[in-house]
Structures are given as C-alpha cells and as structure tokens.
Amino acid sequence: MSLLAPEQRTRAFRWLALGLVLAAAFTFIPMWAPLVLAAWVAVMAKPLLRKIAKALRGRHRAAGVLVLLLVLVMFVPLVLATLSLVSGAIDLTKKIAQSDGARSALVSLVSSGDSSDVSEPLELLSPSRVMSLVKEHGTQIAGVLGGVVGAASTALLGLFVFVYAVYVFLVDGDGMYAWLEEHAPLQVTDTRRIVAAFHETGRGLFVGVGLTGAAQGLIATITYFALGVPRALVLGLLTCVASLLPSIGTALVWVPVAVGLAFSHRLGASAVMVGVGVFAIGLIDNVLRPIFSRFGKLELSSFVLLTSMFGGLAAFGPWGLLLGPLSARLAKEALQIVREQRSAAADPVEKRGLQTTGDPVAPLDEPEREQT
Helix, strand or coil: CCCCCHHHHHHHHHHHHHHHHHHHHHHHHHHHHHHHHHHHHHHHHHHHHHHHHHHHCCHHHHHHHHHHHHHHHHHHHHHHHHHHHHHHHHHHHHHHHCCCCHHHHHHHHCCCCCHHHHHHHHHHCCHHHHHHHHHHCHHHHHHHHHHHHHHHHHHHHHHHHHHHHHHHHHHHHHHHHHHHHHHCCCCHHHHHHHHHHHHHHHHHHHHHHHHHHHHHHHHHHHHHHHCCCCCHHHHHHHHHHHCCCCCCCCHHHHHHHHHHHHHCCCHHHHHHHHHHHHHHHHHHHHHHHHHHHHHCCCCCCHHHHHHHHHHHHHHHCCCHHHHHHHHHHHHHHHHHHHHHHHHHHHCHHHHHHHHHHCCCCCCCCHHHHCCC
C-alpha cells in the first residue's frame, strides 16, 4: 500500500511527467534548427500541397514532389553559390586587409586581382608542396581534416533531418497539431496563440524580411556584375544581409562600392551605382517591404528583431539568427497571455462576461488550425 495520499501521488506523477518531457526535449535540442525550419517550410507550403494533392490524388505523392522540388530548387544552387562565395569572401578580406588606407581599401573593393593571386593556389596544390606540408604539419592537418569531416557529417545529418521532417510535417502535420492541442498543459486558445506566434515568426523571417533582402541583394548583384565590379556575388550577399537594417542598411555596401568606382576614375559607373542604390534598391525597401509584410508580418519592432538576431548569433552561433527572433516573439506572446489572464482574474465582472460570451481571443481559423 502506498504511503502517499492520492493528491501526493498525482503531484509526484506530474513532476515525473515533466522530467520525462524535459529529457525528451533535451534529445531534440541538437536537431532543433532543421526541425524548426522544416515546420516553417511545411506551414508555408501547405496551400501548394493541397493543390498538388488534388492533381496527384494523394497527399503522400504531393509531399514527395514538394520535397524533391525543394532539394532541386533550394539546396543545389545553395551549395554551388556557397562554394563560390567562400573563395570570393576570402579574397575580398585579404585585399582589404592588405590595403594601405581607406582610399586604397575602397579601390581594392572594385578592382580585380592580378595574375599572382591566381597562380598561388596552383603552386599550393602541386604534389611536392603538398608532401612538404604533410611532413611539416601532419598533426595539425589531421586535426583540421577531422574538424572538417565532423562539420560535414553534422551538416549532412541536419540536411537529412530537415528533408525528412518537411515530408513528415506535410503528410502528418495536421494530426501532430491536433495531438499537441489536446495534450499541451495549456488552454486551447493559449496553445493556438503560441503556435500562431511560431508560424508568424517563420512567415515574417522568410517573407517579410527574407524576400525584401533577397530582392535588394539580387538587384545589387546584377548592378555589380553590369558595372564590372569583381566579387559581385559576395557584395550582393553582403547587401542582402545589410538589408536587415531598414532604410540605410544596404547603403553600407553600395555606397563604398560607388566611392571606390569614383576613386578608380570610373565616374559614370559610380553615378549609375548611386542611381540604382537610391532609386531601385531604396525603392524596394520603401515599396516591397510593406507589401511583403502583409503576407509575413512579424510583430517585433526593427530594434528588437535586429538585437535578437545579433544576440542569438553571439549566444548560439549562426542558427541564433533564427532562434533569437523566435524566442523574442514567443516570449512576447506568452507575456501578453499572462497579462490578459491576470486582468481577467482581477475583474470578476469581466471574467463572468468572458465565460458567457466566449474567449477574449478569437481562435485561429480552420486553415491555421490545420497547420503543422
């Protein structure tokens, strides 16, 4: 016979359940980034999934087609672009670091390298040079290769989890969400609001922030290519990242490029760069950003968004760019729910009115409820 009262046994089991849930959550922490990305992608792809499922007469087939398109459209170009960007970024950093002053750095920004820069990597890859490096730095090279292999294995594992999770969320996401809504230790309306804030963060980052930055980076990259600026892809990526700063962010990249062109006695190209920067790239920020925000509005101020990104980057590494805004948005929604519950509890009249007229927060509509 148990020495504990029924209330004590219930309380003890709840603590046990909490410990088991935390332990299970801890096992998912290493894979949180691909899982969060997969959930966001599945949510945004849900309308397209329904259309393809009708044509193919099957949800599983439609999910497989979407995943295949995702791999072909997103990851293949991403890998190729990354290989090109890494070499270009290294070359650009080296040139700026070797500049004598600000004027020289701006000129090097728009000038191409000489032939010695091209022949140096070929000499490093010669068999004799490779053998000498192995003899002199064998231990260090083995350590570096081990780190590279480990990073590549982690990246491949994350990619596999992401692709598989997208497929699962597309096929079984509705059932998973229904189970979560039924078993979460929250009120149904509170669970829906937290899930809606999670979905809003993904749409806001991908649509409201990502598409605006991608459009500005694309126009900037095309302009850099047209003006003959070397390392145009690297500069275009920097322009895209700088677009996180509203209004003046992209100018931190294209203005130095324009000044460097002027210092290189290419005044016409400099004037074109200024014109595109002010009237094209700037116009996107003022016109497209509000349009994209209608479909992916993130309920965070620009200051909180940028600070949470940088803070997440410093605390959690590259994936902190997503975890920072997600944590801030979920914390904001949770605090709003607590405030509303406290206000309702402090006003019995309002509380009785809420019990008779319904919840103070309208539940999500049916499409949102079906999301992953």
